[in-house]
Structure formats: C-alpha cells, structure tokens
Amino acid sequence: MEDPHFVDAKPSFIRVVNQADVLIEGGAALEAGWLPPILDSARNPRISAGSPGRVVAAQGIRLLEVPTQLDRSMGDVHPQGNPHFMLDPVAAKTVAQTIQTAFCAVDGARCPDYEVGLRRFRDAVDAKLATWQAALAPLKGTKVVTYHKDFDYFFERFGMEVVGTLEPKPGIPPSPTHLTELIPRMRAEHVRLIVIEPFRERNNPDFVAENTGARVLVLPAMPDGKDAPDYLSLIDSDIRRLVDTLRAAPATS
Amino acid sequence: MGKVSRRVGMAIAVLALGVAALPRGVRAENEELRRELEAMRKQLKQMQEQLEKQAEINQKQEELIRKLTAQTTAPPAPAPAPAAAPPSPPSQPAPSAPAPEKPREPWSPTQPITILSGARGYLNLSFDALMDFGWSTTPDVTTIERGDHDPLQRGFTLPNEEIFLDGAVDPYFKGVADLVFKLDENNETEVELEEVYLTTTALPWNLQAKGGQFFTEFGRINQQHPHAWDFVDQPLVIGRMFGPEGLRNPGARLSWLAPTPFYSEAFLTVQNSHGGTAFSFRNADEELFGRPPLERRVRNPGDLLYAPRYAASFDLTDSQTVVAGLSGAFAPNASGPNTRTQIYGGDLYWKWKPPWQAGGFPFASWQTEALGRRYEAGAATLERPGLPTVALPRETLFDWGVYSQVLYGFTQRWVAGLRGDWVSGDRGANSRSSDSSTTMTTASSLAMTAPCGCRSSSCSARTRLTSSNERERRHHGNDPTIAQHEPSDPLDGPRAWGRRQAQGRRDHSRPRRRRARCRGR
Numbered sequence: 001m002e003d004p005h006f007v008d009a010k011p012s013f014i015r016v017v018n019q020a021d022v023l024i025e026g027g028a029a030l031e032a033g034w035l036p037p038i039l040d041s042a043r044n045p046r047i048s049a050g051s052p053g054r055v056v057a058a059q060g061i062r063l064l065e066v067p068t069q070l071d072r073s074m075g076d077v078h079p080q081g082n083p084h085f086m087l088d089p090v091a092a093k094t095v096a097q098t099i100q101t102a103f104c105a106v107d108g109a110r111c112p113d114y115e116v117g118l119r120r121f122r123d124a125v126d127a128k129l130a131t132w133q134a135a136l137a138p139l140k141g142t143k144v145v146t147y148h149k150d151f152d153y154f155f156e157r158f159g160m161e162v163v164g165t166l167e168p169k170p171g172i173p174p175s176p177t178h179l180t181e182l183i184p185r186m187r188a189e190h191v192r193l194i195v196i197e198p199f200r201e202r203n204n205p206d207f208v209a210e211n212t213g214a215r216v217l218v219l220p221a222m223p224d225g226k227d228a229p230d231y232l233s234l235i236d237s238d239i240r241r242l243v244d245t246l247r248a249a250p251a252t253s
Numbered sequence: 254m255g256k257v258s259r260r261v262g263m264a265i266a267v268l269a270l271g272v273a274a275l276p277r278g279v280r281a282e283n284e285e286l287r288r289e290l291e292a293m294r295k296q297l298k299q300m301q302e303q304l305e306k307q308a309e310i311n312q313k314q315e316e317l318i319r320k321l322t323a324q325t326t327a328p329p330a331p332a333p334a335p336a337a338a339p340p341s342p343p344s345q346p347a348p349s350a351p352a353p354e355k356p357r358e359p360w361s362p363t364q365p366i367t368i369l370s371g372a373r374g375y376l377n378l379s380f381d382a383l384m385d386f387g388w389s390t391t392p393d394v395t396t397i398e399r400g401d402h403d404p405l406q407r408g409f410t411l412p413n414e415e416i417f418l419d420g421a422v423d424p425y426f427k428g429v430a431d432l433v434f435k436l437d438e439n440n441e442t443e444v445e446l447e448e449v450y451l452t453t454t455a456l457p458w459n460l461q462a463k464g465g466q467f468f469t470e471f472g473r474i475n476q477q478h479p480h481a482w483d484f485v486d487q488p489l490v491i492g493r494m495f496g497p498e499g500l501r502n503p504g505a506r507l508s509w510l511a512p513t514p515f516y517s518e519a520f521l522t523v524q525n526s527h528g529g530t531a532f533s534f535r536n537a538d539e540e541l542f543g544r545p546p547l548e549r550r551v552r553n554p555g556d557l558l559y560a561p562r563y564a565a566s567f568d569l570t571d572s573q574t575v576v577a578g579l580s581g582a583f584a585p586n587a588s589g590p591n592t593r594t595q596i597y598g599g600d601l602y603w604k605w606k607p608p609w610q611a612g613g614f615p616f617a618s619w620q621t622e623a624l625g626r627r628y629e630a631g632a633a634t635l636e637r638p639g640l641p642t643v644a645l646p647r648e649t650l651f652d653w654g655v656y657s658q659v660l661y662g663f664t665q666r667w668v669a670g671l672r673g674d675w676v677s678g679d680r681g682a683n684s685r686s687s688d689s690s691t692t693m694t695t696a697s698s699l700a701m702t703a704p705c706g707c708r709s710s711s712c713s714a715r716t717r718l719t720s721s722n723e724r725e726r727r728h729h730g731n732d733p734t735i736a737q738h739e740p741s742d743p744l745d746g747p748r749a750w751g752r753r754q755a756q757g758r759r760d761h762s763r764p765r766r767r768r769a770r771c772r773g774r
Contacts, residue, residue: 006613008606010574011516011566018459018510040427041518043510045455048424171612173665199611201665 003199004222005171009034014041022106023047024099027058028083052105057095061085064152077170087154087221089125089132089235096121124232132239133158139246143189145182145214147196147205150221154238163189166196166204174204186212193246197221217245376420381480385410399492402435402479411436413479415447426451429465431478448501459510468501469560470508470520471580472600472622475499483660489674490654494596494624496532496539500582502558516566516576526551526558526584533594533626534558534584543645544588544633558584576602589631589647598624616662625653652677 004026017023017038025031039048046053063081085091100118104111140159144151147166155162164185168178186208194216196205205216219238220228228234387404391397394406402413412435419429431448450465468476474491491499504524511517527535527549535556537546551557564578578600586594599622606616632647654676662668 003611003613006610008574008604010568011518011564011576012568012574014510014518015513015516019512040452040454041461041510043454043456043459043461048454049421173612197611199609201611 003197004030005033007031007034009037013038017042017047018044020044020047020053022053022055022102024055024057024102026083026086027056028061028063028080028085029078030083046106052102055099055102057098058083058085059098060094061091064156065149082149082152084150084221085153086231087151087235087238088157089129090157091153092231093122093125128232128236132235135239135243136160139243142193142246143191144193144195145186145191145208146194147200150197151195151219158239163191166194166208179204179208183208183211186214193217193242195219198224215245215248217241376418379417381413381415381417381478383411383413383480385412385485387485398486399489399497400479400487401497403486405438415478415480421454422451425453425455427454428452429467459512461508461510463506463508464504466501466503467506468499469504469522469524469558469582470506470562471495471500471522471560471582471596472578472598472624473602473620474622475501483658483668483670484672488622488656488672489676490622490624490656493652493654493676494533494626496529496536498530498532500532500560501530502526502528504558513565516564518564520560520562520564522558522560522562524558524560526556527587531558531584533586533596533628534582535587537587539587541586541588542628542630542650543635544630545635546587547590547631549585549587549590556585558582572607573603573605576600586628588633589629592629592631592647594629595627596624597626598622612665614662614665614667616660618660619658620660621655621657623653623655625651627651 025035045051048054058080063083063085066081067077067079086095096118100114103114107114136158142160143163144155144160145164145166146152146162149162149165149167149170152162164182166174166179166182168175191212192214194205194209194214196202196216196218198218198220202216208214209216219241220234223230223234228237383402385404386409387394387398388407389397392407394404398404404410405412413433414435415431415433417429417431419427422428428451429448430446433445433447435443435445437443446466448465448467450463450467453460453462456462470476472491474482474488475495479487487499494500502524504522506520506522508518508520511519525531527537529536529538532539533541535549537548540546549556560580560582562578562580564576566574566576568574578598580598580600582594582596582598584594586592600620601622602618602620604616604618606613610616628650630645630648630650633645635643635645654674656672656674658670658672660668660670
C-alpha cells in the first residue's frame with residue numbers, strides 16, 4: 001500500500017535480501033531509489049545482477065511512455081518507461097512466466113510445481129479477463145484523470161483513456177497553475193472520474209472534483225492484505241469499484 | 254519483436270530515399286523510371302531477405318546461448334528450462350509469452366540511448382553542489398562554523414561541490430570515487446580526492462571488505478557527505494573530535510553481517526592515523542590542548558588507527574525503525590612520543606514513516622550521537638618571547654559532547670528540524686584557553702526538498718535554512734543564519750538510512766584551525 005517510489009532502505013531489508021535465493025525487482029527503475037544500497041550491503045551473489053536469482057519483472061513487457069528526452073526538469077520520469085505495468089493483467093501473465101523461468105533455473109528439482117503454478121495463474125487470469133472486459137465494455141472510451149501516471153496500463157488494457165494527471169509532472173505535487181489549466185480541459189472533455197491511490201492527499205482531488213463535477217475514486221494499486229489479499233482480487237475489486245462509481249455518476253455536461 | 258520492428262524502420266528509410274529521387278526520373282523518362290523502381294524494389298527485397306536471414310541467425314544464436322546458460326547454471330533442471338536472461342536485453346520476449354503483445358515501437362534516432370543510469374549503466378554519476386548564504390553577528394564566521402563545508406564568511410560560500418562516481422568494477426568489486434571541489438574565502442578552488450574505494454560484492458561467510466580512502470565507519474554523521482546533512486553545518490562535537498574534515502584516511506575495512514533475526518553488522522576499520530583527517534590522532538598540523546605537535550612515524554602496526562563498530566536495527570512496527578550503534582577509534586596522537594587517543598561513540602536513530610506515506614511524507618526522525626575522548630597529552634614546555642615559560646605536564650584529558658536532533662516532515666517537500674548540541678569544557682587544557690566552560694548551541698532548520706528516490710543519478714534539490722544560537726560561558730550572541738540551496742543526490746548507503754544530521758558551533762578549546770590547510774570533506 002506504500003508509495004512504491006519512496007520506500008526507505010531499512011537495515012532490516014539487508015538481512016532479508018542477504019538470505020534470499022531469488023530477488024524479484026519490478027524493474028524499469030521503480031526501485032532505483034532504495035534497492036541499490038540494499039544490494040551493496042546484502043553481499044549475496046545469488047541475486048546479483050545477471051544471476052539466475054535476479055528477476056526483473058519488466059523484462060518482456062512493452063513499456064509505455066519511454067521518454068525520448070530525459071532530464072530532471074521533467075520530474076520523476078523513469079528512464080526506461082512507465083514502471084506501473086503490473087495493473088495490466090496481461091502483463092502480469094508475462095511477469096509470472098518470467099518468475100517461473102527464474103524459479104526453475106534456481107530450483108530445478110521443483111520446476112514441475114512451478115509450471116503447474118504458472119499454468120494455474122494464467123488460467124485464472126484468462127478466466128477473469130473475459131469477465132473484466134465484459135464488465136468494462138460499456139465504459140469503453142471513458143475519459144479519466146489520475147493523480148499520478150500509475151493506472152495507464154490498466155486503463156489502456158480496458159479501453160479507457162487517461163487524459164491527464166493532477167500532478168503537473170510525475171512526482172511533482174499538483175500546482176495551482178496546473179490545476180487551473182486542467183479543470184477547464186476536464187470540463188471540455190467531460191471527464192467524470194478522478195482516480196487516486198489510497199495514500200494520496202485528498203485536498204487537490206476534491207478541489208478538482210468540486211470544480212468539474214467529476215467523482216474521486218480511490219483505487220488501490222497494490223494488494224493490501226485485507227480487502228484485496230492477492231493480485232486477482234485486487235483487479236477484481238478495482239474493476240468493481242470502477243463500474244459502481246461510473247454507474248452512479250451521471251454524465252456531466 | 255525488436256528485430257522485426259528494426260527491419261521495418263530500415264525499409265522506410267530506403268523508401269523515403271526512393272521518393273526523393275523520383276522527380277528527376279519523371280523529368281527524364283517514364284520507362285527509365287519504371288526500370289529504376291524495379292531495380293530499387295529488387296534491392297529492397299534483397300535487403301529484406303538479408304535482414305531476415307540475419308534475424309534467423311541471431312535467433313538461433315540466442316537460443317544456443319540460452320541453452321548453454323541453462324546447462325551451466327542449472328544442470329539438474331530439465332533441459333528446456335532456460336536461465337533467466339540478464340536484465341540487459343529488455344526487448345527479449347519471454348519464452349512462449351502468453352498473450353500477443355503489441356509490437357514495440359520502431360526504433361528511431363530520437364529514442365534514448367542509456368549511457369548512465371541507475372539500473373544498468375556502467376557508471377552512476379552525480380554532481381552534488383552546496384551553495385550557502387550566511388550571516389552572523391560575528392564578522393569572523395569561521396570562529397563559529399568549524400566544519401570545512403560549513404559557511405565560511407558573511408555572504409556566499411560554495412563549500413562542497415562534488416562529483417560522485419560509482420559502478421561495478423568487475424563481478425567481485427564495486428568502485429566509488431568522490432572528487433570534491435570547493436572555493437575558499439579567497440575564491441581559490443581547492444580540489445580533493447575525498448573518497449576512493451573498492452567494496453567486495455562476493456566474499457563468503459557474509460563478509461565484505463572495503464579498501465581505499467574512505468570515511469571511517471564511526472557513528473552516523475561521519476559517514477555522510479555534507480549534502481546529505483539535514484542542517485547546513487556540522488555538529489559541534491563532531492568538529493571537536495574529528496576536526497573540520499571528518500575522520501577518514503586510506504585504509505581497509507572488513508564487515509560481517511551477522512545471521513541474526515534482526516539487522517546486525519560488525520565492522521573493523523584499519524586506517525592510517527596521521528594528517529588533518531585523523532584530527533585527534535597523529536596530526537602534526539594541529540596543536541591540541543596546547544601541546545606543539547610532534548612528527549611521529551609509524552613504528553609498528555599498533556600505530557595505525559583501529560576503529561571497531563557494531564550496529565543493529567529493529568523494526569518496532571511497520572512504520573517505526575530504530576538503528577543503534579557503538580563505535581570506537583584508537584590510535585597514537587602527536588602530543589608526545591608515546592601518547593594515544595581513544596574516542597568512543599554511541600549513536601541512536603529512530604524514524605517514523607507511516608505506510609500511507611506519499612512521496613516520503615509525512616515522517617519524523619530523531620538522531621542522537623554522543624562522543625567521548627580520552628586524550629593522553631605529552632609533557633611540553635612552552636616558550637614564548639615576552640611571556641613566562643609554561644611547563645605542561647604529561648596528563649590524561651577527558652572531554653565529551655552530544656548532539657540531538659529532531660526532524661519532522663510535516664507536509665510533502667517540507668521538513669522542520671531542531672537540533673541541540675553540547676560539549677564539555679576541556680579539563681586540564683592549556684593556560685591560553687583557560688576557560689573551562691561548556692558550550693551549547695541550538696539550531697533550527699527548515700528545509701524544502703524536491704522528490705528524491707527514483708534514480709540514483711542527479712536526484713534531488715534541497716533548500717535548507719538553518720539558524721543557530723550559541724551560548725558559551727564567556728561569549729554571547731552569535732546568531733548566524735545560514736541558507737543553503739543544494740541541487741544534489743544524497744547517495745547514502747543503508748547504514749546512513751533515512752535522513753541525516755546537522756549543525757556545529759564554536760569551540761574555544763583549541764586554537765582556530767588554519768584555514769589555508771583545510772580540505773574538503
């Protein structure tokens with residue numbers, strides 16, 4: 001549930017990474033702020049870069065928004081592209097495949113078990129995907145605004161369109177200048193929904209909602225161990241909330 | 254997929270050339286034009302075929318490599334299990350990728366080429382610049398700002414501009430270099446090789462070795478670079494024990510990560526014990542406690558600096574972490590032929606950051622360090638023209654100090670801090686600084702930080718405002734206010750986890766350092 005960009009490199013992580021056989025990193029530089037020092041101190045060659053135990057989840061994923069130009073004036077842009085791909089269930093299947101491959105390389109004896117697990121996960125996603133797509137089919141083309149650029153993969157998968165973010169640039173808090181530009185644009189494009197993660201402040205989203213008639217919807221971007229204990233239930237509940245909110249929100253003019 | 258799209262890109266380029274050539278053909282003859290086109294088409298087809306062949310060969314080679322890697326890394330695995338490919342070729346599709354992914358965008362010259370990056374560059378590079386603006390009631394700012402990277406004068410100071418390089422040297426070593434530039438009061442540029450060291454990455458038994466020139470792993474603030482501090486200047490007690498430049502020297506360090514259920518690490522550092530960066534030790538440049546320093550040579554390994562440290566950390570809850578450490582530093586000092594210094598330190602760090610944090614805020618932290626010094630001062634006779642001769646006995650002197658600071662990140666990008674420090678008077682110090690007073694300072698800080706935490710190069714900017722007030726028995730009323738803007742990248746290691754510290758103040762117990770000698774830290 002934590003803001004994944006700002007995890008602290010706690011010393012206790014060093015111990016955990018020190019004893020790990022496999023390290024799965026999201027990749028696309030999502031963890032670049034805190035993982036490297038942990039790895040330096042963990043002194044674990046099993047998970048060093050290039051080892052079979054080092055899994056980069058982003059491998060094989062088509063990343064969105066790979067910057068064509070890059071410097072710090074653009075905010076917290078990830079040099080390899082938008083790293084929030086896990087909210088696309090199809091990408092999740094690719095990630096599961098990557099993980100299974102690594103597990104087999106590290107622990108060959110139990111490879112058949114991992115293959116079974118992978119197949120089960122893929123089948124589950126495929127079964128759900130049809131339901132999800134059916135549920136969201138009537139909402140195709142709906143325009144939404146998000147707080148940060150972390151639902152882009154999700155909405156792209158289900159045919160909805162992210163037309164703006166409350167942040168003027170990734171990682172830069174909403175500024176009045178940006179919001180005064182965003183609000184008329186949202187009105188003009190009839191945006192009915194503002195999607196934010198649970199850890200975001202509410203002042204700016206509520207302000208924009210008031211001024212545009214759009215609704216603020218809090219969508220978890222990570223399993224939280226409570227309402228959404230695992231990945232499938234996370235997507236499930238996110239889609240349910242999305243459908244419920246949009247059904248309740250009449251189209252504004 | 255990458256290969257396919259690359260081919261598309263090339264074909265387009267060839268076609269574009271063809272179109273550009275058309276007008277001339279039109280003006281000439283249709284027949285000729287057709288022939289030219291035909292020839293081009295053939296050429297294009299040939300090129301495509303060649304490319305396809307090349308792609309096939311590439312694929313075969315990749316497969317072969319994958320098979321070979323699988324064989325060497327995981328012999329018990331059933332043959333088709335390929336080893337995880339190294340993270341470098343991100344375009345390589347996972348074997349039997351389940352769903353049809355959209356093809357990658359064709360490569361274009363505007364696409365970024367990674368030269369330096371956090372994840373997979375050869376080198377991480379950052380430039381960390383400190384720029385100070387300071388004012389104080391005393392015109393001589395260096396009497397109250399002891400650190401070499403503290404503001405040095407009324408007005409503007411650029412006390413620490415560093416180029417930080419790090420990267421893997423080979424599969425077994427990681428290298429770090431930190432080159433510091435600074436402007437002194439006369440606006441002369443000073444250059445300093447502040448830190449250069451190698452760290453092992455693959456020693457057995459949870460050991461890690463480090464060799465080169467580096468900050469001694471003693472306490473918390475000594476290991477951190479000035480741009481990572483929360484206050485503009487360094488703590489008083491650190492200045493007193495370790496001097497303006499901190500404790501660092503060429504040497505080696507071995508650390509052991511203990512297999513305990515919590516984080517627990519033991520360090521032993523052995524370094525040279527001389528020079529201004531070993532301030533309380535064989536430091537021939539500084540007159541400590543009135544004793545003129547002697548040139549002492551290294552007679553045996555016992556004359557080197559030995560610095561053990563133990564640190565442990567506990568996660569009290571999901572949102573609270575404590576790190577505690579004990580450190581020591583032992584080496585001869587320059588006040589006599591057989592005199593030694595022992596410095597002991599304890600440090601404690603607590604941080605609260607709730608799981609619902611956004612952008613690293615809110616948070617609160619508390620950091621305290623206490624240091625004590627046992628200084629064997631040699632006998633000395635001071636003869637000054639016009640003054641009576643003073644005989645100083647051989648004696649053992651003790652002094653100590655503590656600083657404590659609280660930080661509160663109350664809203665995104667804003668941090669308020671308060672620090673207090675205290676050092677004891679120097680018992681038995683020489684007659685020229687006979688005040689046996691204690692010195693207390695308080696500093697308050699307000700910092701604005703840009704987001705940090707996404708990449709390891711050129712990461713953050715902070716503007717810190719520190720105002721401090723110093724009280725000492727005989728002097729009152731120095732109120733320097735220091736503002737600093739610092740576009741920087743705090744590359745702190747996990748032992749420097751979290752935020753960092755601050756401040757510093759006047760110390761009357763020793764003669765003012767000679768500025769000309771000061772070097773960067």
